Amino acid sequence: MIGARVVGALLRLWLALCAPLVPRALRSEWRREWTAEIGAAQHSPVRRSQMVVGALRDAIATRRLGPSLANARGLPRSPDSETFSGVWTEVRQTVRALGRSPGFTTVYIVTMAVGVGAATAMFTSVNAVLIRPLPFDRVDRIVVIRQTDTRDGTVSEGISAANMRDVAAASRTLTHGAVANVFGHSLQEEDRALSIRGWAVSTGFFEATGVEAQLGRTFLPTEYEGGRDAVALLSDGFWRSRFASDPDVVGRTLLMDGLSYTVVGVLPADFAYPSDGLVWLPRAPRSWDEDVRGSPRLRAVARMASGATLTDVQAELDRIAADLARVHPEANQGLGLKATSLRDDALGHVRTPLLLLFGAVLLVLLVAVANVTGLQLARAANRGHEYALRSALGAGRGRLLRLAFVESALLATVGGGLGVLATWLGTDLLRTVMPAGTPGAGDLTVDLPVAAFALLVTFGSSLVAGGIVALGVSRRRADIGRGARGSTEARNRRTLRDHLVVTEIALALTLAVGAGLLLRSLDTLLDNQLGFDPERRLAVQVFAYTAQDRPDMERIRAFRDAIAEVPGVRSVGFTTAIPGADDRVVEAMDHVISLSLDASPNTRHDVRVSDIDEEYPAALGLNVLAGRTFTSLDEKDGTAVALVNEAFARRYFGETDVTGGRLSFYPRSGSGTPQTLTVVGVVSDVRVRGFESPPVPEVYRPLIQTVTTGGVTFVVEGSIPPGDLLLPVQEAIWATDRSQAVWAAQSLSDLMAGWTQRRRFDTALLTFFAGLAVGLAAIGLYGLMAFSVEQRAQEMGIRRALGGQSAGIVRLVVGRGIRLAVLGVVMGLAGSLVLSRVLGGMLYGVSPLDPATLATASGGVLLLAGLAAYGPARRATRADPMQTLSGRP
Template identity: 35%
Template sequence: MSFEQAASEMRRIFADLEREFPQLNARRTVMLLSLQEQMVGEVRPALLALMAAVGLVLLVGCVNVANLLLARSAAREREIGLRTALGARRGRLVRQMLTESLVLAAGGGLAGLGVAALCHRGLLMLVSDRIPVPRLDQMSLDLRVVAFTLVAALVTGVAFGVVPAFVSTSHAGDAIREGGRHGGGRRLHRVLRSLVVVEVALSLVLLAGAGLLMRSMVKLQAVDLGFRVDGVLTASVQLPTSRYDFLASGALFRDSMTRIAALPGVQSVAGASCMPLPFPCIGTSFWRVDQPRPADGQLPTSHVRPVTPGFFTTLGIRPVAGRDFSDSDTADSTPVAIVSQQVARSQFADGSPLGRRLRINVNHANGREDVEWTIVGVVGNMRSALDGPLQQTIFIPKTQRPGGNMTYFVRTRQDPLALASSVAGVVHAMEPEAPVDIRTLNDVVGRTIARPRAISVLGSVFALVALVLAAVGVYGVMAYSVKERTQEIGVRMALGASAASVFRLVLSQALRLVLAGVATGLLAAVALTRLLAGLLFEVEPLDPVTFAATSLALLTIATVAAYLPARRGMRMAPVDALRTN
């Protein structure tokens, strides 16, 4: 059966269920996903962004190597010219230079494989918890990876060795006729400068992307969650549904919370049906009883969180009005609810929500859905996701909507993990078969931003590598330029030019190249950073602050890289410069 056929069949089945059970399936839809989409769909943009960064770093490295090969061929200009004069064919010279390029590429590929073999396990351990790619822990340097790496090295070696080989042999005879001083050198220098512009532009694209991701990360970390994460241990428990009904599970949870509260070092303990982040718990629609029910497509929606008394105190959620839940809020008492400020502002602009009643599309402990919930309190907003809009939240007593799952929140003055074994012991003493997942609340929240943090860190590492390569490229070209212009510099100084003017001459030439690269890179970044829009939080892909900061950083580093060759030219003695052949 094809995917389209399966989707059509699922829609037909759901339509039958909707006709047979209209109340249960109202306002619900069905969506079919492939297994691959379900497992890797969320991480695909992150992986594509990382692959693009790797590709840009590879391009910068290749351009840098091409620059070095051109500079080396310039030093061999007279040798190449002499060999041409003695009858060597251009094709043979090109093949020799391509062979040298391939040897460099193969050596680099093998060295890269060696570094990967040493570091890949640690890198996978670092990334696996942050970018949840299925079967990431099973990845290894197998033959496919080795073959791909070597082929990529050889292909790039040929691709970026062709230009230096053809440029350096295009006017080989001129070196003999012109004394090896002016002919091909100027042509090579033009190509070198063009490659530096490309290198700087690619580096700026990487820097801009990394800067956007870092700014997004800073924004994420500054989000007000609405609750305190420090000093809280969480323990998630799932009871066997075959042995625990609503009443039995509720009794076990109450008894276990009493025992946990009695543990040494525990300040307070509370429970909820799910974690604050990243799960929204129950997402459903609701409406006010004192107003006409809106049409199905216009019903307001909210996250509904069943919690125990003391939940707001334990998590430090700010009370605004009314009361907390209490032990008197049982399955047999009046259904009550506490709403967030977002609900109060959006749904009760006409007055206080206290005492008002809601209809919420959730089942009560008595199994009925047509229950009216009386609002008894208002609390501060609590986020269910860091990178999305603030959602409305309605809290109801866990006793009035019990279930077989519970997350305990234990606040303590000591290290929360010091209580881990004691809390797990309490649960297992009451139900040995119940799995218990224990983590600090700080770790739970940290995992929600682990993926953007890992992407921003890796992107910054790639950008730093590209920045270093660009600096090396600028330094190499300017050093070659100073060497080529040694006699010119000697003449200038012999005619009265100051050392400072020579310094400015060399440095201004470098800055022109870098400015051209920055301008080109900005144009490319404007087009390419839009692809990062899905990975950014409260940061625009064309953020002017990021673009200005990265451009300034690149200009500064490139200026420092050009400083040494400029200083060398400034310190030349005129007599020594004029004697240089």
């Protein structure tokens, strides 16, 4: 029944679409007739599709025979009964006319293709990242909780399991709260072990996120208790690749690190939270959770109770944080807790740059529209006689306006269509160049919202361009009506075109200043010294544990020795916390420990600690500023020693050479006897989180003396490119132990580049858009000057005939171009003041009003404007005065 109604509605819609083809005098009868025929056809064996085609063919036949039919039926022939055929005739005439002006047509179409294509491509990104809903049930009710340090305002990457457990227990505004920690397991393949990355999630995780399994189920409450049969949930991708989308996968087993896990379900295809992973496991409370209460390394997610707001949650978290700091002062000194909505947490860091780039591309579109409008105005001026003739023959204002709109709509449609086609073809490229880790970037597609946007900007642009041209045309008609001289009208249109070009230059300069500021920021950033040389260095991360789950130092050293034997390797060392680790490819294993300089528990400082071997400083290229590095003599039972970096020495000792200084490390639980270490050397500072991160006080310890973890990263310095070392180094590890999985292997320079990837992407794209805008503006100015020279050919001819020098004519033309450009530059500088407010947060080491950038961009635009005006000026000086005066071409 509903189906029949829908079909009926669709058929009526079809008739409504066909009806404009039918002359107005016959239209209403035609619609009544076809409504009745289609109704009658429902009770006959005639197929609906036949009636659909029949209606269209009949409408076409009726249009062709319109006057005769109207006559036969004794109907009057209304004067506007041929509206559609009038438009159709104009379309055909316009197509023919455009074919005779291939230059104009090509420039118009290419400009629109560039404008619409760039805008659509950027909207595709905005749509995939910011508009498309996140794959969670009632995402607005989900919050992410992080620890903060109220003393310096820093926000941690997460929270500790013990603190989150207490938060969940004490909170009334949160219904479910859970933590997730990333893990790596080795999955044994035929001849080697593969690393499996996944997330261990605590009880309440799936209730907090509201995610249900697409196959099977999520974890039962008892499965979070530990000590039972191990179970696992698979990601959709892993299920498809490893289990060939087996619908009976539930109940099958997965062998990881020698332990068998039973698959209980498969997660939805679009689910990857907290980030990508292959397997999700239940996280039972760990025996050491309490010991690491102060270490905020786990991701926490929670669902707000019905009626609670983010403000309520934050107020409650403030109270809970104060309680936790009071109850656990050793681990929670200065503890704060911060709730952020999941949407803001996931998208906050990309929203501003993406919207900025989208704004930039809309400015490019505006420049493109201004450009084609200018072109069309110039063309309208050349078709003045045609308009005058049409007007004299009785063409109304509406018909002249329609002519302008038909032309702009036709050209914009073709140009916009090409732009959308280019976007569609370039989606894969766009997906590749989007910075890694951009949420939703993998789903970039030209879907319905993107198509609607493309349609909107294409027809919006054609309306704007056509509207402005129509304004010019209708003024002309009014002038003709008043008997005004053509020069008045030409002046009006010239002024309009002048305004358009000035606007183009202003917009282009605004973008150029923005791009210049971002370029200078990147330049300043890359000038920062990292403290080590990432070139020709490879980072290889492994997790090596004994069967008893203890760090396996023997195996780690054996791997190091095997890597050292690989041809092309100069030196190799290892660390628990490699600089530049991004938690995406290479896990950041660094931790913060409380230490005291005077053995007093009351004067403790939290510092970043890395545990290393004796080869690491040389392998990374750290400079030893004082004392020595570790040696093979700093053995397990030897004197406990430490290295500190320059930032540490300056901050806590006020000098560089602090060898012999004593550091007291407190256990992670905060109580017990401290371990005392002697500082044996000072090394250079390292920017551990890429170029932007300031050096922080750091302490290095020999891993052999602490044996804190089996997760280490080898730094391999090679005499050959790191890419050539990738396989041999992994083979050396597998030759030592076939069961050892290599977690990550990446060149240090790529790892460091990852930290500036988003900035480079934003800068490159804005620079590209600015380049487009400046180029289009220059073309616009060139077109205006060329047109102006053509229009003033007679004046130029007279000047030359009267002995005017070429230089004078060049000065006249270029001077006008420069005057317009100066006006545009002034407006553009005002625009860049607005832009700099938006850009402020994205700049590094550069003032938003950086005089050098403003001056360079303005100078560049003026120079280009001068060059754009010079071409037509030179052409004006070459024209034969006698020819121009006689009007011969």
